[in-house]
Amino acid sequence: MKTRYVSTIPLDEERLAKDLAHAESFRYSEAYSDYLIGGPWKNAMLWATGGDIGTGLVTTYSYDQRPTFTEYGRQLPYLQELITNLADLSRLQFVRLVPILDTVIIPHRDFLELTDLPEDQRPAHRLHIPLVTHENCLFSEDNVVYRMRAGEVWHFDAAQIHSVASLSRTTRVHLMFDFADRPGSRPLVDVPEAETDDRIPTQSRVARPPLPDDRRADLFRLADILTIDNVREVFAIVIKTHFRWDGGENFAWDTMTALARACKDPAVLPHTLELLRYFTLDRSDSKE
Known part of the structure; x- marks a missing residue:
């Protein structure tokens, strides 16, 4: 699956701001910060296998336990509601709240370290929903640079080489979902999909001049x-x-x-x- 824009959902700015303000008190994991050059890659687990906040390293969780909201997820009523209403919880394994600023991420693939897990258990499908972002938060795949805007829902093909840049001191905050690769009775996310053949819409793409x-x-x-x-x-x-x-x-x-x-x-x-x-x-x- 290639990265593609799926839909845009309305965000309740007042309720979202209240949840994000509360989330500032969380102890964020800095696992995977070696992927970044600049600020750390901070994440707080809101939903995880076993319901454990854990270390933030996906290889350290017990995949044979039922996923559910963590202590952090239960403290954020608006985001808990958003996750419950959108996602196929039967396949959802992890949801992370991820703020970054003033950093670049080394071009990489994800999920490479999970090959020892059974195929129907390992995280294989990723979804991003930007909650707070800015014009200098950029993504890259297949030499296409693009933006994800607040409230947009994106299926993100983390198995492809990709990179991210947040070229600002302004924090961007995403919800990042990981789903298991197994059949389900409903789509991974319950949103009306955009009617377009362009997986990365023109309005999302960043026009870059050729390097002289x-x-x-x-x-x-x-x-x-x-x-x-x-x-x-x-x-x-x-x-x-x-x-x-x-x-x-x-x-x-x-x-x-x-x-x-x-x-x-x-x-x-x-x-x-x-x-x-x-x-x-x-x-x-x-x-x-």
């Missing part, structure tokens, strides 16, 4: 200063360039690998290739 040759050359001069100590900072520059300019397919990883090959520090290339493996190919040896 002189800017590309400037970017490759980062090889002169690239060391094992500043790999993440240089990669952040490359990723931000991708969100503002069209450098072509697989621009971020191809550029970072080329910089690693050209730099003088011999530790950078094997480290970069290991990052590429971990984020896009195989996390079978990872605890996360």
Whole structure:
């Protein structure tokens, strides 16, 4: 399934604001923050297998237990109502409240670390609903950069290489749903689907100018200063360039690998290739 816009739902701004204000008191997990360059990836479990808030790492939950609202989810009446009314609870495994700001996410695939789980138990379908967002919160897949706006419902193909940028000090907050891949008696979410053949509508897409040759050359001069100590900072520059300019397919990883090959520090290339493996190919040896 490719990422696609599904529908737009009305949000009760007053009730939502009350829930989000209360959620500021939660202790957010920072699991998966190694995917980000900038601020941490914070998340609070509202619904989970066993009803446990847990660690935030999806590999640490008991998949043989019935999913239900967590202690945090039960404290947010509006979001609890929204989840109950929208989602097929028989297949819903996790719902996370996810705020991020001033950060980029390394292009990656999700679910790679879950291959040991039975197919009908492992999370396989993801859905996003932005609750609070801004124009500089951007998503990327297949060299298409786009925005998800508040109240929009998106089926998000996390198995494809994707990236996110929140290029602002303003916090964006999403509800993120994970569903098991098994048959159900109803759709994953009960909303009227938009009548369009364009999975990412034109109005959601961000028009980026082609990356000029002189800017590309400037970017490759980062090889002169690239060391094992500043790999993440240089990669952040490359990723931000991708969100503002069209450098072509697989621009971020191809550029970072080329910089690693050209730099003088011999530790950078094997480290970069290991990052590429971990984020896009195989996390079978990872605890996360």
